[in-house]
Amino acid sequence: MGVFxxxxxxxxxxxxxxxxxEAAKSLGTFIKSETQLELGxxxxxxxxxxxxxxxxxxxxxxxxxxxxxxxxxxxSYLIFSKDEVKSIMESKYPNKEFGEEKYLKKAQSLILETxxxxxxxxxxxxANVFNYRTYGGVPQxxxxxxxxxxxxxxxxxxxxxxxxxxxxILSSKSACINADLIWSIDxxxxxxxxxxxxx
Amino acid sequence: MAKTVVIIDxxxxxxxxxxxxxxxxxxxxxxxxxxxxxxxxxxxxxxxxLITLDNVLPDMLGMDIARILxxxxxxxxxxxxxxxxxxxxxxxxxxxxxVEDYIVKPFEEEDLIGKLAxxxx
Numbered sequence: 448m449g450v451f452x453x454x455x456x457x458x459x460x461x462x463x464x465x466x467x468x469e470a471a472k473s474l475g476t477f478i479k480s481e482t483q484l485e486l487g488x489x490x491x492x493x494x495x496x497x498x499x500x501x502x503x504x505x506x507x508x509x510x511x512x513x514x515x516x517x518x519x520x521x522x523s524y525l526i527f528s529k530d531e532v533k534s535i536m537e538s539k540y541p542n543k544e545f546g547e548e549k550y551l552k553k554a555q556s557l558i559l560e561t562x563x564x565x566x567x568x569x570x571x572x573x574a575n576v577f578n579y580r581t582y583g584g585v586p587q588x589x590x591x592x593x594x595x596x597x598x599x600x601x602x603x604x605x606x607x608x609x610x611x612x613x614x615x616i617l618s619s620k621s622a623c624i625n626a627d628l629i630w631s632i633d634x635x636x637x638x639x640x641x642x643x644x645x646x
Numbered sequence: 647m648a649k650t651v652v653i654i655d656x657x658x659x660x661x662x663x664x665x666x667x668x669x670x671x672x673x674x675x676x677x678x679x680x681x682x683x684x685x686x687x688x689x690x691x692x693x694x695x696l697i698t699l700d701n702v703l704p705d706m707l708g709m710d711i712a713r714i715l716x717x718x719x720x721x722x723x724x725x726x727x728x729x730x731x732x733x734x735x736x737x738x739x740x741x742x743x744x745v746e747d748y749i750v751k752p753f754e755e756e757d758l759i760g761k762l763a764x765x766x767x
Contacts (some may be wrong), residue, residue: 473730477752505767543758556658563657567730574733580729585656585704594685 449494450610450637458644459492459636462568464574465614467628470568471617472587477564478538480622484615484629492613499598501526502616502627505593509555510599511562513586516569518579519639521568521632525562525586526596531624532558538622555588565617565628577639604631611636648674650694650765654711655728656703665700666729667755668735671762673719682706686714693721696762699745701729701736709740711721716744728753 451459467484475482501508507529515521527535532554540558566583575582591599604612609631619628653662654660659677668675676692679685682703689697689711698716708727715721725748729736731751734758740748747761 453697473752553659560659564730567732567751569729573737578735580735582702582736585702608729 451640454501455640455644459640461497461550462640466569466572467615469572470565473564473568473619475619477561478622480538480619482617482619484616485618492611494611501593501596503528504593505529508591508593508594508596509558510589511558511586512603513562513583514537515632516584517582517634518580519573519581519632521609521630522598523583524629525565526627527558531626534622534624536641551607559586559588576643581623584632600629610634648672649696650674650676650692651696651698652677652688652692652694653698655677655700656680667758671759680710686711688712689715689721689723690719694723697725699725699727701724701727701731712740712745713743728759
């Protein structure tokens, strides 16, 4: 990989993995169900991040977009299926029934909060490791199909200041959740990794 | 007399969650705001016993709201920050700006109740 030496790449993966594991832990606490991080054998922090696509199919995907601000800039996407949203709703509102309109309103609010917790889990790790002031802004939610989700992600990541990206899955078997997490980040990440690896 | 509270959080889920916990504990919610401007207005109008404050709002950061309310307006309300941001320097800056205590989300009801019991006793 061009921007990192082998040693730096190992460190970069380690930092991201710890951040993602924190996010998985936060999600698990939030939905009260053990949640794992799935990186897969092909997990990479890649310069070809624009090829990162949504794994899950479906006509009704909840796509959350969060802008990463201040010292570390970038964009984060979190994608849930309709059934996963239902599962999260059941974890927070067990045995409660809502009318269609109220359900949608509550589900959207809950999913926005879920994104907030997951994104902040990763951001807090990066901020602490690099000693950066950085945070995720207020997330935006759209409900789209698979193709539309990929188009939105391709457009959002097409930013010349974003140099790296990665994709992971946060998975809870008991809650039947496999949330896609796709990030693109700017050169502050590269600088941070180089600094702590070479110090 | 019930202690009064203003809740400032852009998340409808969190506003409702905090409201339920506090009402069950006997607090009186006198205002809820989803952005910083409205939150400051409500806090100044009611000067409640407690303000629960999110750190990332659509129009400003919670730590700046805390600074305005505590350092510039010098209101007596106690502020507890409830935020998903858990980095050490953010927590330190919030406390410098007059935030009494900080809860990192996700949290359990008992975490908030315990912090408030400590704060008001």
